[in-house]
Amino acid sequence: MSEATLPAQPIEDIAPAARFRAVRRFVRHRLAMVGVVMILVLVLGSFLGPHLYPFDDLRIDMRNRFQVPFMGPHWLGADPLGRDLMARLMTAGQVSLAVGFAAMILSTLVGTAIGAVAGFYGRALGGALMRFVDAMLCFPNIFLLLTLAAFIQPGVWTITAIIAFTSWMEVARVVEGQFKTLRERDFAIAAMMIGSSDARIIFAEILPNAVAPIVVAATLNVARAILLESYVSFLGYGIQPPLPSWGNMLNSAQQYLTSAPWLAIFPGLAITAAVTGFNFIGDGLRDALDPRLDA
């Protein structure tokens, strides 16, 4: 049948209505849109800002030490060495956001892999994996994080790895639950009936159906990773100066809390904005992707 070659773009006119509905719901979700705007401002500000802003984050300007915000050349003021706070916030933002995203990607991959195997195979293997997840969840993850950070040479990559190591469990649980139910669905059994391999069923049949909750969990994980990074960096175990991160900026601002409060306020605001922004997006995605609303 030679005329059976598929036309180039009939996809658009029979497009999946469900996906459009989800997008529409997300766009109409007011908080989610607020979150998107907040994150866009932070990301663009951190990554494009330094190219537009006149001050370098490492330039020491002794004449303007402790410059009060809006009262001199430095927009958001300057630190004890006269370094520009705005420029430092931008560089710190690059580090914090990058660590947050990287940790999210890593923890989502690990969590998805473990959850998928546990949920798909179940029984002894699944049970063992999920009890391990439970055991990991038993540790308050701040302490786990600090213990690990105390033993491992701090750096951007090691911090990312440590954060991912302490935050993959929720994703694993979500994915395991999804796989457990989806594995019993007729289409998964139908795939077995046509002789598909386990790998094919896991990746091609089940995983695409479990994307929605994974995306939600991953988004919330970014917020958590940013918070955790700030936390360890604030305590001095995380990103080490001179490389700034929002967390270690807070740390160095501690001793000037009364004399130069802006040094703490602005990084604090940045962390708050990033965390709430990602949480808003996560909530919005959760509402938008809820399949029950499609019925």
Added chain:
Amino acid sequence: MTQPILSVRGLNVRFRGRGGGEVHVVRDVDFELAAGQTLALVGESGSGKSVTSLALMRLLPGEPRCRIGGRVLLEGRDLLYLTEAGMRGVRGNEIAMIFQEPMTSLNPVHRVGEQIAESVRFHKGLGRRDALDRAVELLELVGIPDPLRRAQAFPHEMSGGMRQRVMIAIALACDPKVLIADEPTTALDVTIQAQVLELLRDLQARTGMAMLFITHNLGVVAEIADRVMVMYAGRIVEQAAVDPLFAKPLMPYTRGLLGAVPRLDIFAKEKPPLTSIPGAVPDPAHPPKGCAFNPRCTHRQGGLCDQRTPPLEAAQPGHDVRCLRWREAMEAA
């Protein structure tokens, strides 16, 4: 009968419960299936029909939870001794299956064309493009209008009848020798049911595949089957060609099933009352003593039926029955 394609000998399936107790759900099932032939497997829910078909496909959980005994010969090869990889080469390729629920058997996130193509790509090693062409061809074969466009559709954009046609297309993708249809029409409304049956019969005539048709709908059996096998509590209780079975059922259970089918002859002077079989299928973990059907049977003879387990006997050539009192039933008929 010509050389059978599929031959099942002494099939037994036992499940092991958590407490270590064994439940014997399929007992000594024998049957043969020749090319172009349709065998209907009939019985109530819980009689072991679906487990039988899953055992043929080796899709039951493995040991120690489930033990399968006997032989399943597909053109002389025993499927029960194939490796898992070898079995994957059989599933969908030589034996295909369609299910009851067309609404849920398709993956909602993939286009139907891709889903049909997948099987061909896997078993026949076709490239993506060729496989998609084949998918369009198959959609046309199963009577879906505008197959080129429909191949691009997602399952939720199709009706139940269309989806069942897609399932059939997937099953037929690799020209299987045996098609197992597990209640393929139950979820469809009556007009669509008739169309799907018509389609299956037509496709069988073209491809010469053998069909194992699992159903509890006797109307469908009369419509499509050559032979009928009635199952009760894991055992075959009666087996015959369609006409003799419908005309002269020997096993009281078969008679009960036939009596429970509503008839539409509104001009009949005396309508036979619609009967039902009292009770329910026995718990396979605690089968009754003697004939498994005896607690529900209206022809039970105390002291006989609840003591001896009846063997499967040939009442006539090609008509087997498992009842201690079939001779009396035959005389009465």
